[in-house]
Amino acid sequence: MPGSSSSSAAAAWTTPLHRGCGLLRVHARFLHHHQQQPRRSRPFVVRPLMASLVAAAPAPVSRRTAAEEAVYEVVLRQAALVEEAAAAGRATPPGAPRRWADEAGAGGVGSWGLLGDAYDRCGEVCAEYAKTFYLGTQLMTPDRRKAVWAIYVWCRRTDELVDGPNSSYITPKALDRWEKRLEDLFEGRPYDMYDAALSDTVSKFPVDIQPFKDMIEGMRLDLWKSRYKSFDELYLYCYYVAGTVGLMTVPVMGIAPDSKASTETVYNAALALGIANQLTNILRDVGEDSRRGRIYLPLDELAEAGLTEDDIFRGKVTDKWRKFMKGQIQRARLFFDEAEKGVAHLDSASRWPVLASLWLYRQILDAIEANDYNNFTKRAYVGKAKKLLSLPVAYARAAVAS
Numbered sequence: 001m002p003g004s005s006s007s008s009a010a011a012a013w014t015t016p017l018h019r020g021c022g023l024l025r026v027h028a029r030f031l032h033h034h035q036q037q038p039r040r041s042r043p044f045v046v047r048p049l050m051a052s053l054v055a056a057a058p059a060p061v062s063r064r065t066a067a068e069e070a071v072y073e074v075v076l077r078q079a080a081l082v083e084e085a086a087a088a089g090r091a092t093p094p095g096a097p098r099r100w101a102d103e104a105g106a107g108g109v110g111s112w113g114l115l116g117d118a119y120d121r122c123g124e125v126c127a128e129y130a131k132t133f134y135l136g137t138q139l140m141t142p143d144r145r146k147a148v149w150a151i152y153v154w155c156r157r158t159d160e161l162v163d164g165p166n167s168s169y170i171t172p173k174a175l176d177r178w179e180k181r182l183e184d185l186f187e188g189r190p191y192d193m194y195d196a197a198l199s200d201t202v203s204k205f206p207v208d209i210q211p212f213k214d215m216i217e218g219m220r221l222d223l224w225k226s227r228y229k230s231f232d233e234l235y236l237y238c239y240y241v242a243g244t245v246g247l248m249t250v251p252v253m254g255i256a257p258d259s260k261a262s263t264e265t266v267y268n269a270a271l272a273l274g275i276a277n278q279l280t281n282i283l284r285d286v287g288e289d290s291r292r293g294r295i296y297l298p299l300d301e302l303a304e305a306g307l308t309e310d311d312i313f314r315g316k317v318t319d320k321w322r323k324f325m326k327g328q329i330q331r332a333r334l335f336f337d338e339a340e341k342g343v344a345h346l347d348s349a350s351r352w353p354v355l356a357s358l359w360l361y362r363q364i365l366d367a368i369e370a371n372d373y374n375n376f377t378k379r380a381y382v383g384k385a386k387k388l389l390s391l392p393v394a395y396a397r398a399a400v401a402s
């Protein structure tokens with residue numbers, strides 16, 4: 001498990017925000033990595049705010065944590081897969097299973113003509129549970145749109161295992177079986193229609209299995225873990241349940257052909273969006289989670305703010321709580337900022353849904369502030385009018401982004 005930064009590393013960060021902010025370390029790692037291996041282009045240049053935070057800290061390399069190291073390995077692996085496929089001039093990497101959907105006569109779902117139905121069903125689920133996002137996918141090419149729907153449905157089903165109506169019956173064994181099923185579908189042996197759609201998707205796009213496995217790992221954590229000692233631990237959890245989504249979807253959404261950014265840079269931005277979304281989700285749901293006995297906040301930072309677990313369960317908004325929340329919101333915003341820089345490097349048709357979802361989710365942070373940080377009994381949400389306004393604005397921004 002994470003939280004294993006060295007003591008010198010721990011000492012290097014003088015405030016909770018600095019010490020815990022994985023984003024800064026991700027930058028540091030990028031700089032280090034790029035010093036070692038010249039790449040197609042430099043990663044995003046650290047912006048003024050980030051630069052001042054980084055400048056305040058000594059030698060970045062020693063500050064990598066086990067959690068970030070583990071996550072970054074997956075980022076590099078996914079990026080390498082995409083680059084390999086691109087270099088070979090094809091979407092699917094070598095070693096990937098044959099497109100079972102093309103195996104007419106072999107008895108696969110494709111040969112029964114059911115694959116189209118499978119994707120349609122994924123689209124229906126998506127339209128029902130994620131209306132705005134579904135709308136956003138309409139701009140994508142049909143192949144990409146269907147693939148993102150299939151990924152969405154798999155993520156939703158995975159999440160439902162531990163968060164849905166049958167969650168109290170879910171055991172680690174059930175998750176093991178879900179993982180086996182995942183491996184099967186990656187090898188072209190889907191169990192049902194939704195799996196069939198994803199099986200087809202992963203045979204067409206250079207999608208690595210690891211982020212999918214890691215999402216299941218996040219669900220495993222949810223079965224037994226209800227406290228996070230430090231931001232490192234929370235960061236890893238956020239990667240598992242949400243950062244993984246970014247890594248799964250970028251190979252499908254595509255990187256703009258004229259983008260000068262390195263592949264890892266774009267994947268890092270995608271990862272940042274997942275982390276930002278999950279941190280926001282956590283900050284919005286503090287009260288709800290505490291009523292389920294869960295605290296998804298770094299306990300060490302709570303303690304430094306003079307707060308205890310009991311303060312969370314009591315749910316009283318105090319000045320200490322406001323101050324603590326301000327720091328947490330600031331950190332989530334840094335992740336959003338990092339993600340936003342990556343959007344311009346996505347294929348142009350994929351930018352809009354990403355930007356719209358980023359803006360909508362980021363506005364939840366504003367809503368928490370507007371509620372005077374009462375996330376114990378008030379649910380922060382973005383009103384319909386604001387939601388609707390975000391769509392054309394994001395569309396216009398996405399259209400001019402380059």
Ligand SMILES: CC(C)=CCC/C(C)=C/CC/C(C)=C/CC/C(C)=C/[C@@H]1[C@@H](COP(=O)(O)OP(=O)(O)O)[C@]1(C)CC/C=C(\C)CC/C=C(\C)CCC=C(C)C
Pocket residue numbers: 133148151152153155156159241242243245246247249250266267269270271273274277278281339340342343346353354357
């Ligand atoms: C275009 C686009 C936004 C694609 C993502 C579509 C997709 C596959 C979504 C899957 C979402 C899902 C069901 C995840 C399961 C785990 C989970 C529930 C995570 C939380 C999402 C919020 O879900 P929820 O329904 O509970 O929310 P509400 O309570 O209703 O508010 C998460 C917080 C995380 C979702 C994470 C993402 C959508 C990551 C997005 C990142 C990218 C699309 C990469 C963008 C690329 C760059 C370069 C920035």
